[in-house]
Amino acid sequence: MDSEPPWLDDEEQQVWLQLSLLLTRLPTALERQLQRDAGLSLYEYLLLSGLSMTPTRRLRLRDLAEFTGTSLSRLSNVIRKLEGHGWVIREPDPQDGRSTFAVLTEAGYAKVVASAPGHVREVRKLVFDPLSTAQLRRFGSTIRRVLDVIDPHGCDPEALLRAEDIEQVSSR
Amino acid sequence: MDSEPPWLDDEEQQVWLQLSLLLTRLPTALERQLQRDAGLSLYEYLLLSGLSMTPTRRLRLRDLAEFTGTSLSRLSNVIRKLEGHGWVIREPDPQDGRSTFAVLTEAGYAKVVASAPGHVREVRKLVFDPLSTAQLRRFGSTIRRVLDVIDPHGCDPEALLRAEDIEQVSSR
DNA sequence: GAGCATTACTTCAATCTTCAAGTAAAGATC
DNA sequence: GATCTTTACTTGAAGATTGAAGTAATGCTC
Numbered sequence: 001m002d003s004e005p006p007w008l009d010d011e012e013q014q015v016w017l018q019l020s021l022l023l024t025r026l027p028t029a030l031e032r033q034l035q036r037d038a039g040l041s042l043y044e045y046l047l048l049s050g051l052s053m054t055p056t057r058r059l060r061l062r063d064l065a066e067f068t069g070t071s072l073s074r075l076s077n078v079i080r081k082l083e084g085h086g087w088v089i090r091e092p093d094p095q096d097g098r099s100t101f102a103v104l105t106e107a108g109y110a111k112v113v114a115s116a117p118g119h120v121r122e123v124r125k126l127v128f129d130p131l132s133t134a135q136l137r138r139f140g141s142t143i144r145r146v147l148d149v150i151d152p153h154g155c156d157p158e159a160l161l162r163a164e165d166i167e168q169v170s171s172r
Numbered sequence: 173m174d175s176e177p178p179w180l181d182d183e184e185q186q187v188w189l190q191l192s193l194l195l196t197r198l199p200t201a202l203e204r205q206l207q208r209d210a211g212l213s214l215y216e217y218l219l220l221s222g223l224s225m226t227p228t229r230r231l232r233l234r235d236l237a238e239f240t241g242t243s244l245s246r247l248s249n250v251i252r253k254l255e256g257h258g259w260v261i262r263e264p265d266p267q268d269g270r271s272t273f274a275v276l277t278e279a280g281y282a283k284v285v286a287s288a289p290g291h292v293r294e295v296r297k298l299v300f301d302p303l304s305t306a307q308l309r310r311f312g313s314t315i316r317r318v319l320d321v322i323d324p325h326g327c328d329p330e331a332l333l334r335a336e337d338i339e340q341v342s343s344r
Numbered sequence: 345g346a347g348c349a350t351t352a353c354t355t356c357a358a359t360c361t362t363c364a365a366g367t368a369a370a371g372a373t374c
Numbered sequence: 375g376a377t378c379t380t381t382a383c384t385t386g387a388a389g390a391t392t393g394a395a396g397t398a399a400t401g402c403t404c
Contacts, residue, residue, distance in 0.1 A: 015308055019299065022315050142314075249384095345404100350402090356395085
């Protein structure tokens with residue numbers, strides 16, 4: 001096997017430092033805005049907006065956990081909290097007795113609609129405004145390359161959001 | 173001021189999705205490796221390795237909080253845990269009765285030395301190997317641009333690590 | 345169709361994080 | 375030099391997260 005250098009060179013170290021900072025500072029900044037203006041955590045926002053992007057505004061908990069990138073256990077707790085606010089309800093999956101849908105209520109949809117603009121404004125301010133179009137494009141493909149290594153099956157969240165509507169028969 | 177579009181265009185949305193994934197998946201992957209191979213959280217590793225990079229292997233808690241990007245409160249708790257392992261001790265700052273040094277012990281230093289190669293290998297595998305040199309350079313400067321907006325004073329952590337030994341002798 | 349493995353979810357306990365006080369030392373201002 | 379503010383840190387309670395069971399439905403294999 002190739003023996004790789006045991007430490008990063010100067011340039012790598014520079015980039016690694018920048019990336020580490022981004023990894024901690026950006027979520028914190030987004031979280032702050034959402035918490036202040038909408039009383040939502042970044043995770044909660046991601047969850048609600050994920051549901052809202054879906055044709056029937058529902059997702060199996062398993063898929064939602066995948067989409068938000070966390071454990072079912074955490075998701076289960078957060079859903080309970082969101083149910084308390086009346087933003088989400090659980091519905092059994094008629095096709096599979098094991099799985100449960102998280103369904104966005106009207107109130108939940110309204111919450112997303114109300115919170116999205118502020119969040120988008122922040123994302124735009126912090127990420128898109130400072131970058132040129134070309135820079136943006138390269139940034140995206142660089143990140144994609146890293147993600148391919150972390151998660152080679154590239155469990156495309158977009159696909160998740162689109163693929164779940166086939167089996168709708170009833171409800172509402 | 174320009175009124176900005178209320179939502180992201182397709183390309184922006186793509187990039188944003190990639191970035192969101194990176195923000196959650198990369199720390200998780202690094203955390204997993206460290207937890208498995210060294211029994212450390214990413215935060216603990218960052219903290220210990222920050223101390224180890226310092227000329228005297230010590231940093232004021234305030235500076236360490238800044239460096240690791242979190243609250244003093246969290247830091248205080250983590251330091252207590254690390255003290256329990258014998259990796260760190262607290263020492264009062266003779267220059268300023270309010271502040272405390274976190275000092276890396278020999279055992280703590282040994283812990284960093286033992287854990288670093290595995291962590292570096294993971295970082296290299298996930299971030300540097302997939303990128304060309306040119307890509308890397310652009311990636312770094314793109315990130316820097318974003319960070320400049322989030323944190324304009326650009327409180328350079330490198331400076332922190334270097335700057336703390338001057339005042340062993342004098343005050344301000 | 346019986347038995348075994350897997351999947352989807354929930355819950356509990358342990359740990360971790362945050363937030364809001366609280367303490368105590370410095371520094372600033374008059 | 376008395377008072378006011380700021381800075382550095384700690385602590386305790388509340389809330390969040392993880393990890394290990396536990397339950398229940400499903401799928402797989404013989």
